[in-house]
Amino acid sequence: xxxxxxxxxxxxxxxRAERRIPKFVWEYLDSGTGNxxxxxxxxxxLDRIGMMPSILHGEFTPDxxxxxxxxxxxxxxGIAPVGMSGLMWPDAERHLARAAKxxxxxxxxxxxxxxxxxxxxxELGPNAWFQMYPPRDEEIRRDMLRxxxxxxxxxxxxxxxxxxxxxRERQTRSGLTNPPRLTPRLxxxxxxxxxxxxxxxxxxxxxxxxxDAYIPKASENLPVNAHVGYLLRTSPTWDYVQWLRDAWDGxxxxxxxxxGTDAERLxxxxxxxxxxxxxxxxxxxxGPGTIEVLPAVRRAxxxxxxxxxxxxxxxxxxxxxASGADFxxxxxxxxxxxxxxGPKGPEHxxxxxxxxxxxxxxxxxxxxxxELPKPFTLD
Numbered sequence: 001x002x003x004x005x006x007x008x009x010x011x012x013x014x015x016r017a018e019r020r021i022p023k024f025v026w027e028y029l030d031s032g033t034g035n036x037x038x039x040x041x042x043x044x045x046l047d048r049i050g051m052m053p054s055i056l057h058g059e060f061t062p063d064x065x066x067x068x069x070x071x072x073x074x075x076x077x078g079i080a081p082v083g084m085s086g087l088m089w090p091d092a093e094r095h096l097a098r099a100a101k102x103x104x105x106x107x108x109x110x111x112x113x114x115x116x117x118x119x120x121x122x123e124l125g126p127n128a129w130f131q132m133y134p135p136r137d138e139e140i141r142r143d144m145l146r147x148x149x150x151x152x153x154x155x156x157x158x159x160x161x162x163x164x165x166x167x168r169e170r171q172t173r174s175g176l177t178n179p180p181r182l183t184p185r186l187x188x189x190x191x192x193x194x195x196x197x198x199x200x201x202x203x204x205x206x207x208x209x210x211x212d213a214y215i216p217k218a219s220e221n222l223p224v225n226a227h228v229g230y231l232l233r234t235s236p237t238w239d240y241v242q243w244l245r246d247a248w249d250g251x252x253x254x255x256x257x258x259x260g261t262d263a264e265r266l267x268x269x270x271x272x273x274x275x276x277x278x279x280x281x282x283x284x285x286x287g288p289g290t291i292e293v294l295p296a297v298r299r300a301x302x303x304x305x306x307x308x309x310x311x312x313x314x315x316x317x318x319x320x321x322a323s324g325a326d327f328x329x330x331x332x333x334x335x336x337x338x339x340x341x342g343p344k345g346p347e348h349x350x351x352x353x354x355x356x357x358x359x360x361x362x363x364x365x366x367x368x369x370x371e372l373p374k375p376f377t378l379d
Contacts, residue, residue: 004351007340008352010333011312012340016340016341017339020195020340021193022189022193024175028171029082029088030170031168031170031171033166034169034285036170038287038289039280041292042278042280042289043310044289046310046319049323050375050377051318051373054364054366055365057367060367062357062362064076064354066369069251069272073105073106077311077317077327077329078107078108078129079100079105079107079108080308080330081110081131081331083113083208084114084178085110085114085115085335086203087206088339095338095342095346096338096346097120098343099347103347105350106128106329107129109130111133111144111208113210116212117130117153118147118151128152129157131158132158132159134236149250154251155252156252158236158252159256160255160257161258161278162256164235166279166283168282178208179207182205195342251273252271253271254274257276258278258297259297263297272303273326274306275308275329276308277307290307291323294307298323305324306328307320307321307328308328311330313352314354314357314358315356316328318357318360318369318372323375334349
């Protein structure tokens with residue numbers, strides 16, 4: 001049976017991923033914060049976005065290519081940063097970087113990934129993005145930028161929607177610490193997931209590799225919702241954004257924007273693009289779904305807009321692009337795919353998304369993204 005027959009949707013990959021990774025890892029990957037209302041709202045808000053199908057357009061193959069920040073890309077989506085990516089599957093960062101290079105789509109490495117910029121350097125393609133959590137110390141800040149640039153990262157992302165650690169109660173209940181400490185309870189979970197366990201035995205338990213040079217040993221085994229990165233991190237200001245804009249020679253994106261007024265101000269500061277995100281519901285449980293704020297942000301700025309949070313297929317990508325996004329990023333999805341199928345998972349997920357885009361654009365009679373119909377709200 002083919003992968004397409006067994007796993008035609010992202011939900012199939014997520015279900016298999018849950019069966020293949022320890023529960024504490026699943027809780028880290030899949031959870032939000034609070035009662036997870038914002039995580040659910042991301043999904044329900046996308047489901048309320050409708051588009052009218054169109055008929056009698058004849059046979060055609062949609063053009064899925066797009067241009068973003070000067071790069072010509074074959075697909076309108078990429079790989080978003082996920083902290084401790086290598087916890088979800090052994091060597092996840094390298095696997096995802098290789099897949100992005102093969103697909104010619106953006107890959108974003110997190111400051112708090114389980115691989116450093118130097119670790120993935122050999123795997124990077126032309127669309128390598130580095131996501132920064134804002135270091136308080138200027139010397140560390142400059143060194144991180146230097147390392148990212150030297151490794152081949154062309155685009156810098158500043159995440160601004162994590163001013164403090166969120167509660168993430170499911171993670172806390174799971175017993176996970178960062179770096180992971182395998183208690184008898186967690187070891188019992190590991191023993192039930194042999195593929196994950198064997199891979200980790202070969203690779204070694206992950207830690208936040210980029211921070212090794214900056215973090216004192218005394219910080220080990222903090223709770224996952226207050227990991228070692230918080231010892232370095234500050235809550236950035238507008239002046240901080242301007243400092244980074246001036247210091248980074250290349251495209252600069254600010255991630256975590258939810259208000260049109262903020263987008264307008266960032267445009268005036270010389271930011272190259274904004275990234276609408278609520279951290280997939282992992283930070284604040286009383287905010288709107290990202291698709292709900294996208295139209296207003298689009299009206300407020302001429303900057304290119306990236307969209308994320310709640311995306312589960314090609315139709316969601318079209319919903320976002322019809323509502324004003326220029327590009328869409330997925331985070332959890334790639335890790336569901338990797339945990340479900342190993343290194344071949346990301347390529348299969350890209351196939352799912354591509355096929356879904358083509359099928360739905362056919363129903364809409366849209367040969368290009370510019371031809372997408374105006375969205376409306378379903379009852």
